[in-house]
Amino acid sequence: MQECLFVVKSFTYEKGSRQCSCHQTIRFEKGDRLHIVQNPYAVANRGWYVLVRKNEGGAFPMSAQFVQDLYDRRAVSTKMDIQLALNYHTYKINQALECKDEVSFRTHARLHARLSGYLEDSLVKGV
Numbered sequence: 001m002q003e004c005l006f007v008v009k010s011f012t013y014e015k016g017s018r019q020c021s022c023h024q025t026i027r028f029e030k031g032d033r034l035h036i037v038q039n040p041y042a043v044a045n046r047g048w049y050v051l052v053r054k055n056e057g058g059a060f061p062m063s064a065q066f067v068q069d070l071y072d073r074r075a076v077s078t079k080m081d082i083q084l085a086l087n088y089h090t091y092k093i094n095q096a097l098e099c100k101d102e103v104s105f106r107t108h109a110r111l112h113a114r115l116s117g118y119l120e121d122s123l124v125k126g127v
Contacts, residue, residue: 004078004079005035005067005071006031006077007030008030008076009075012025012026033054034054034067035055038051047064047065050062052067085115086112092104093109
């Protein structure tokens with residue numbers, strides 16, 4: 001399983017326990033990619049985890065619930081989510097052109113450009 005999620009809102013993830021020397025805070029910025037490289041696995045008394053990578057970095061475990069919460073809060077999006085949003089904004093751009101609504105046109109054109117940037121970066125980086 002190789003799934004790529006695109007970071008659309010910045011967030012941090014604390015890896016490991018604060019009492020452990022393995023503790024690390026990992027910052028994800030808008031435009032980063034979160035690659036899920038392994039199916040979920042159970043950790044006794046801790047819950048479900050998935051092995052992930054930030055961009056092209058090394059793999060580390062992340063709580064599956066944390067990933068789900070990120071998706072629910074719309075901090076990360078799938079490629080299909082972005083493609084659907086691009087479809088919507090293309091439709092709204094065309095509608096604004098027909099109605100000669102400059103404000104709506106500018107709004108949707110800006111959002112379309114921002115979203116298409118995620119996919120363009122992924123094409124360059126081979127996602």
